[in-house]
Amino acid sequence: MIEESIKDNYNNMSKGQRKIADFIMDHMETAPFLTAAKLGDSCGTSESTVVRFAMMLGFDGYADFQQELADQVKTKLTNKAEIKTSHYRENKNDILKGVLVADAQNIVDTIHLVDESAYERALELIKKARHVYIVGIRTCAPLASYLGFYLNMIRQDVKVINSMNISEIYEQLFWLNSEDVLIGISFPRYSMRTLKAMEYGSEKKACLISITDSEYSPMNMYSSCNLWAKSDMVTIADSLVAPMSIINALVVGLYIKNEDEVKKNLGKMENLWNDLQTYSGDEMTDGG
Known part of the structure; x- marks a missing residue:
């Protein structure tokens, strides 16, 4: 060892x-x-x-x-997960409450961990950017997709990088430049592809924002705007509740900063959703 x-x-x-x-x-x-x-x-x-x-x-x-x-x-992290699995295996009646309490604790810890000045800077960078690119691989892919979905309601030119192939990631970032923002999302075990994307963004002089777990994350090597959230794993599953809360805060903050424009966008989208019968109530008509 x-x-x-x-x-x-x-x-x-x-x-x-x-x-x-x-x-x-x-x-x-x-x-x-x-x-x-x-x-x-x-x-x-x-x-x-x-x-x-x-x-x-x-x-x-x-x-x-x-x-x-x-x-x-890798072995150490696997052992940690096995220890927690053993605890829940021996206390089966505590699984639901135990996981909920652990997730809640991650949010409480994140309140004390996150840098509010970094959060405000992230809002300004995203608001002013020409294009916003988001990369999150493997378990972080749902976070990237969620953030991309809501940013597309708030502003134009948002792209979620959705490839596991490093060459394809570079291709999707080909036009990245100093007027753009690249948001990287990665938690232990950190994705090497995400780190490579951040390194590429640094070389292209883009503004980099990281959403990661702590000041010791390798994501911080490339990003000057770092949003930290606790993500202690619960057995085999990563706890992504606190990172999701950080993303929700970004979405709400951007909405508040550009409320009138976003309301117009949402109004247009609502009309489109109604026309396309996107949601379950849209297909209902008078008289059935």
Whole structure:
């Protein structure tokens, strides 16, 4: 185990290597997503020091160390889920209330976690953007879709990136530029495709907004506007209640900032929905 190896070798490490060791021990779930250069920057050391650190622990290079660390984090998260599963298995009568209480606690924790100034900045960036792109992969895809659905009611030129293929994601982001906003949504275990999309957005000088779990998330490497929400998993399922609340707050905030225009849009949409009999009451007519 890398943690044990770090502890065994800590007294023999240089000052720079100890900085790396301390960072990894404190940010075990984030570290696997950092390149050697990024890890060095985060610790205030050089890329070469990071490589030497990995080799001192017995690895051929940083790539091997990074892969082993990722595997161990994956196992750790799986074990956490199994522990919670065991609890609910032994207390079957507590499952419903237990999950609801856990989700409610995530929202309470998020109230203390989220940065209100970042929230206000996100509203302004989305409002002023030429185009808004949203990327959320795997379990975060429903969050991206939900946000995209409501943003399309509020403003034009909103695009949800809906591909698992990294080359297709780049293709859908091809016209991204400094006048646009890219919103990335990712929670542990962080999607590498989402991180790549954010990296691409950074290279294109777009305004980046991340919706993620904490200040230690690798999403923060690319975004200067970060909205944090607790997402502690309940057994095998990620808790996305608090992230959904953050998204609802964005939608409501944007509505308030542009209320008159949004009301006009909703009025036009309501007429369209009636014409198309979109909802269950629309097909009812007098006399049946």
